[in-house]
Amino acid sequence: MNNPETQTKTETAKKPKNFKKVKYGSMSIAVMVLVIVLVVILNLIAGYASKRAPLKIDLTADNRYELSDESIDFLRNKLDKDVEVIITCPKAEFEELSASAEFFYLYNYGIKLDCPYDMIPVLLEKYEMYANQGKGKLSVRYVDLDKDPKAVQKYKESFGGEIEAQSIILSCGDRVRVIDTAAVSNMIAPDTSNQTNINLIFAGESTITSEIMNVTDANPVRVAFASAFNGQAIYTQNYSDAAPALRDRLLVKNGYICTDIDIAKDELSVDKYDMVVIPMPSNDFDETTIKKLSDFLYNGGNYGKNMLFIADTLASDFPNISEFLAEWNLAVSTGTVLQDEESYMGNNTFALQAKVPENDFTANVPKNSLYLVAPTAQEVQILSRNVDGFTEPVIQTSGSAVNFDMKTEKAVGEKGVKNIAAIATKRTQISNFEYSDSNVMVLGCGLMTRSDVIVQSNLYSNASTLLSILNTMTGRETDSVIIPEKTLQAATIAPTANQDKTIKIVVIFVIPAVIAVIGLAVLLRRRNR
Numbered sequence: 001m002n003n004p005e006t007q008t009k010t011e012t013a014k015k016p017k018n019f020k021k022v023k024y025g026s027m028s029i030a031v032m033v034l035v036i037v038l039v040v041i042l043n044l045i046a047g048y049a050s051k052r053a054p055l056k057i058d059l060t061a062d063n064r065y066e067l068s069d070e071s072i073d074f075l076r077n078k079l080d081k082d083v084e085v086i087i088t089c090p091k092a093e094f095e096e097l098s099a100s101a102e103f104f105y106l107y108n109y110g111i112k113l114d115c116p117y118d119m120i121p122v123l124l125e126k127y128e129m130y131a132n133q134g135k136g137k138l139s140v141r142y143v144d145l146d147k148d149p150k151a152v153q154k155y156k157e158s159f160g161g162e163i164e165a166q167s168i169i170l171s172c173g174d175r176v177r178v179i180d181t182a183a184v185s186n187m188i189a190p191d192t193s194n195q196t197n198i199n200l201i202f203a204g205e206s207t208i209t210s211e212i213m214n215v216t217d218a219n220p221v222r223v224a225f226a227s228a229f230n231g232q233a234i235y236t237q238n239y240s241d242a243a244p245a246l247r248d249r250l251l252v253k254n255g256y257i258c259t260d261i262d263i264a265k266d267e268l269s270v271d272k273y274d275m276v277v278i279p280m281p282s283n284d285f286d287e288t289t290i291k292k293l294s295d296f297l298y299n300g301g302n303y304g305k306n307m308l309f310i311a312d313t314l315a316s317d318f319p320n321i322s323e324f325l326a327e328w329n330l331a332v333s334t335g336t337v338l339q340d341e342e343s344y345m346g347n348n349t350f351a352l353q354a355k356v357p358e359n360d361f362t363a364n365v366p367k368n369s370l371y372l373v374a375p376t377a378q379e380v381q382i383l384s385r386n387v388d389g390f391t392e393p394v395i396q397t398s399g400s401a402v403n404f405d406m407k408t409e410k411a412v413g414e415k416g417v418k419n420i421a422a423i424a425t426k427r428t429q430i431s432n433f434e435y436s437d438s439n440v441m442v443l444g445c446g447l448m449t450r451s452d453v454i455v456q457s458n459l460y461s462n463a464s465t466l467l468s469i470l471n472t473m474t475g476r477e478t479d480s481v482i483i484p485e486k487t488l489q490a491a492t493i494a495p496t497a498n499q500d501k502t503i504k505i506v507v508i509f510v511i512p513a514v515i516a517v518i519g520l521a522v523l524l525r526r527r528n529r
Contacts, residue, residue, distance in 0.1 A: 062489045064202065065122050070481045071209045072130050079136035081216045085128075086169040087142045088152060091121050093166060101188065111198055114488060115188050120204055127208065138212070168208070170215040177215040179207060191456075191487060199487060206457070206483035207253070213481075214255035221256050221474045224273040226263035226281075229289075234263065235280040235446070238314065243279040245451035246310075251277075254467055255476075264289050268296045275306040275474055280446040284318035293324065303428050303438035306474050310443045313337060313376045326383060328424040328440045329391045333379040333403055338418055339411075340401040352377055352397065354420050356465060359392045361423055365468045366482075370461040373453060378444035379403055379418045394441070394469050395421035420444050423473060439473045458484035 067075075094117040101115035124140045131138035143151040145165045152163050158176040163169060168179040187204035214220070225247050226234055235243050247258050258277075261268070264286070268276060276296060285293075297305050309325070311332040318334075325331055343353035354374040356362045374395070382391045396417050403412040421443040430436050447453075454463045464482040 062486055064116065064119050064486060064488065065126075067123060067126050067130065067205060068483055070483055071127075071205060074209065074213070074481065075127060075130040075136075075138070076134045079131055079134055079138070079212070079216065081172050082137045083131070083139075083212055083215060084169075084171040085124060085138060085140045086152065086155065086171070087121075087124070087140070087167075088145050088163060088169065089166045090142055090144050094118050094120055097166070097185070101185075105198070109198060113198065113200060115200065116202075116488070117188060119202060120184070120187065123205060123208070127212075136216075168211075170211050172215045175215050175218075177211045179211055183207060188488070201458075201485040201487055203455070203485045206485060209481070209483050210253055210255070217255050217476075221476055222272065222274045223251060223256050223258045224261045224263075224266075224268055224276045225251075225258045226276065226278050227260040228262040228264075229281065229283065229285070230264045231262065234278070234282070235312065236282045236314070239280045239312070239446050242446050242448075242450045245454050246277070246279060246449035249451060249454045250449060250463055250467060251470075263292070268292050270296060270299045270305065273305075275308065278307070278309045280310050280312040280315075281318075281321070282312055282315055284320050285324075287320060290320050290324050294327075297426075297438045297440065299438065301428060302430065303426060303436040305438045307438075307440045308443065308470070309440065310446050310449075311378055311380075312446060313378055313444075325440075325442060328426070329383050330422060330424050330440065330442045331381040331383055332442065332444055333381060335407070336378065336403040336405050336412055338374075338377045338379055338397055338401050338420070339404045340397045342398040342400040352401075354395050354397060357393050357396050359394070361392055361394050361469055361472050364472055366461070366464050368461055368464075370457075370459060372461045372465055373448070374420050374445040375447040375450070376445065377420045377448075380420060380422045380442045380444045382419065382422055389424065389426040389437070391422060391424040393419040393422045395419070395443075395465070421469075423469075441469070441473060455485070457482045458487070 097117040098115045101117070102113060105111050105113045105115070128138050128140050145151065152169060155169050155171060155176050155178075156163055158171070158174055159169075159178055161178075163178055164181045166181045166184055168184060170177045170179070184204075187207060188200055188202055191199040191201045227243070227247075228234055247260075252258050256275075259273075263276075263278065273296075276293065278293075293307065297303070297307060299305050311334075316334065322331065338352060340352050352374045354372045354377070356365050356372065372395070374397075377397075380393075382393065396419055399417050400415055401418045402415045403418070404410070405412050421441065423439050423441045425437050425439050427435050427437050448462050448466070453460050457463045467482065470476075
């Protein structure tokens, strides 16, 4: 028989022990809940902050996972429309593209190169983040055409052509631009300026930024590109690289809509085109073609049209073309090329450095220390002052330049500043406060648009200079910038796309789960004491 007094003492002793279990158990639960809530809140804050500022640290030597200041400025401050970016493949395919390219270089050249196409999805996240900090918005999504081939149907209708897998579609309202599969693959390409080692450059940012600018341009310049004359190529083999590079890598890439025409046979409609380009003609034009050009620029007395004429250094004197240019106050010094002691670069390819004078046409040319090169240039002469307009030089030599006769191999004339390019303007008044201009730009150096010069925008300013002058001449209001390519360096410290995904899973899911399990184990252990 239990003693009542002993039973009371036993119950009294159990109470503090049970109270301690409840007390410590409650504290454990509270701490566990608090930690989980804290981790969730931190993840939410990090997720929100990642949309406003980059949280990833780019430890690569070439800063490959960050956008240039030019792209960031455009996205934050100048993009005022909504753009949709659709990638027609899963993210994982960019890693497969890397592996395929690396195998190509290893198999064909015996060189192990880093071909990081996984840069593209990472940079697209940056595009989305920076754009959403400004007035415009940019959204990025991926579609798998193998699983959902109809996902891009509406873009095909606006684009007017087929869209393949591994392409990038950009859509703004009813305008659609497509970076096709080949262009995506060419975002990583050999550096042609380096003749000793095979180095790779990344041109993806320059391509994507340009296409965003282009798709948001509601009034692109429509160009009649005279690639033929009476069924034959208008230029010789000397310019078989420079002429297509002018069209595709400078004009088309930067939003000009170019249509190849036969200048002798095809109509040059003022309703269809805003500008005509005559690239390095190797023969004189007949009177009918000259009249066609004059009628286009005169535009029924309304003007408002433009022309870019580029001379062929090796061409002989063309009476009809010369007479046409003289009506625009311009002439090309055929039979001679320019030499400049002060700006001689030391090799025959880029023998001449050029400069840009200050005037209205060059006011927006970027100021930088890059070379503006004019290989085998001719002088463009300004004959006299226009009665109904004006003429301005836009590219010049230094003060020590002289014309050099290629036949006699002797200097001709006096030394001094020579014009490599000039623009002649004719103007008419269309209202009390409004004028309309037609412009003719003559460039005395066809090799200024050679592909390696245009593409190597981190070495030469040819692309940015010519584009800026043409934009001003045509009245193109859309901001256009040339984004320098990145030289990819071999030594990098950065996670791959799979590693980046693994890190996210660990931080967002695994760490909170581990904390929860530890908290639960502590709770159960204290309860069983």
